[in-house]
Amino acid sequence: MAPSFVRARLREMAGYTPGEQPLAEERVVKLNTNENPFPPSDRVMQAIANIDRESLRRYPNPTADAFRAAAAKMLGLTPEMFLAGNGSDDILTIATRTFIPPGGTLAAPDPTYSLYPVLANLQDAEFVSVPWGEDWSLPTEALLATKADAIYLANPNAPSGTFVSPTRVAELAREFDGALLIDEAYVDFAEDDCLSLLRDHPNVMISRTLSKAYCLAGLRFGYAVAQPQVIHELMKAKDSYNCDAISIAAATAAISDQPYYKEKWEYVKQERQRLSVELMQMGWTVLPSQANFILASVPDGRGREAYLGLKRQGILVRYFDLPGLTDKLRITVGQNHQNNALLAGIKALTETPVAA
Numbered sequence: 631m632a633p634s635f636v637r638a639r640l641r642e643m644a645g646y647t648p649g650e651q652p653l654a655e656e657r658v659v660k661l662n663t664n665e666n667p668f669p670p671s672d673r674v675m676q677a678i679a680n681i682d683r684e685s686l687r688r689y690p691n692p693t694a695d696a697f698r699a700a701a702a703k704m705l706g707l708t709p710e711m712f713l714a715g716n717g718s719d720d721i722l723t724i725a726t727r728t729f730i731p732p733g734g735t736l737a738a739p740d741p742t743y744s745l746y747p748v749l750a751n752l753q754d755a756e757f758v759s760v761p762w763g764e765d766w767s768l769p770t771e772a773l774l775a776t777k778a779d780a781i782y783l784a785n786p787n788a789p790s791g792t793f794v795s796p797t798r799v800a801e802l803a804r805e806f807d808g809a810l811l812i813d814e815a816y817v818d819f820a821e822d823d824c825l826s827l828l829r830d831h832p833n834v835m836i837s838r839t840l841s842k843a844y845c846l847a848g849l850r851f852g853y854a855v856a857q858p859q860v861i862h863e864l865m866k867a868k869d870s871y872n873c874d875a876i877s878i879a880a881a882t883a884a885i886s887d888q889p890y891y892k893e894k895w896e897y898v899k900q901e902r903q904r905l906s907v908e909l910m911q912m913g914w915t916v917l918p919s920q921a922n923f924i925l926a927s928v929p930d931g932r933g934r935e936a937y938l939g940l941k942r943q944g945i946l947v948r949y950f951d952l953p954g955l956t957d958k959l960r961i962t963v964g965q966n967h968q969n970n971a972l973l974a975g976i977k978a979l980t981e982t983p984v985a986a
């Protein structure tokens with residue numbers, strides 16, 4: 631039983647459930663948590679190797695200015711428009727503290743990233759789940775009707791991989807009085823992004839991560855982009871030293887090494903297309919994805935059985951026991967050989983049906 635001195639709200643809520651992380655020595659085909667299948671670039675490893683003792687003895691730069699300068703250069707913006715975080719989960723936590731008062735409301739089109747309701751709970755706020763429109767279109771009117779303090783929009787969305795055009799998002803930003811956080815964790819695998827909205831919409835904030843596109847999920851580094859006056863307020867809500875010296879150096883090297891990463895994004899996009907086509911040829915339904923994963927419906931509708939059957943073969947994908955998702959698997963796009971292993975694993979499932 632939870633101790634009585636713990637906040638009632640916390641005792642009652644479920645925490646966030648991360649995807650399985652097998653030990654490094656376990657030989658599995660790991661397509662369950664949307665990591666990049668490639669290693670970080672040499673420049674990143676060099677930056678980590680070059681860390682001197684003195685920079686570990688001292689506190690790090692509290693605002694990760696080296697990273698902000700490099701990110702600003704890469705995106706053609708000013709450093710004052712950036713806030714660095716310990717992964718984009720940290721950015722989302724900071725945003726929730728900044729925009730949503732206790733007793734306030736956070737709304738999001740749902741299904742989406744399952745951390746959002748957890749953050750609302752921790753803030754003693756309400757989470758209002760607004761069903762996506764037909765074909766995963768943005769439910770603008772229903773979102774506005776919530777009169778929420780903030781709307782969080784994952785774009786591309788997880789777990790669907792679907793993308794809402796910047797024009798549609800701009801309409802929502804224009805109509806909405808609260809803060810609109812666009813979570814662009816997967817945007818480097820998409821055809822467009824919402825950065826241009828920042829100029830005309832002071833209520834828009836974008837969060838990004840180095841976990842997916844920059845092959846650095848283990849490092850923990852993310853960032854926010856918004857108008858300087860918004861960043862100024864967000865800064866007040868962060869932990870004093872939320873990014874460590876090693877991660878600042880490595881993330882700065884990563885964001886400055888665009889050619890290496892762009893090549894990897896192209897690879898993933900091509901494999902995403904191939905995997906989608908091959909699954910459809912096997913009778914699966916696959917949503918058009920602009921992320922580094924796909925959401926695919928199992929032909930017999932038995933998502934859980936398919937997930938377990940693949941797991942028995944050492945292939946990890948993500949299954950969500952949630953309304954609307956029980957016939958589906960979310961599959962991270964891996965390298966060619968990993969995707970082939972997945973396809974072979976699926977063929978083996980249908981050849982030897984797995985007991986429920």
Ligand SMILES: Cc1ncc(COP(=O)(O)O)c(C=O)c1O
Nearest residue numbers: 717718719743784788815839841
């Ligand atoms: C939509 C979305 N946003 C944010 C994150 C968090 O990424 P990180 O904290 O690794 O930067 C994830 C991770 O899965 C995600 O799916």
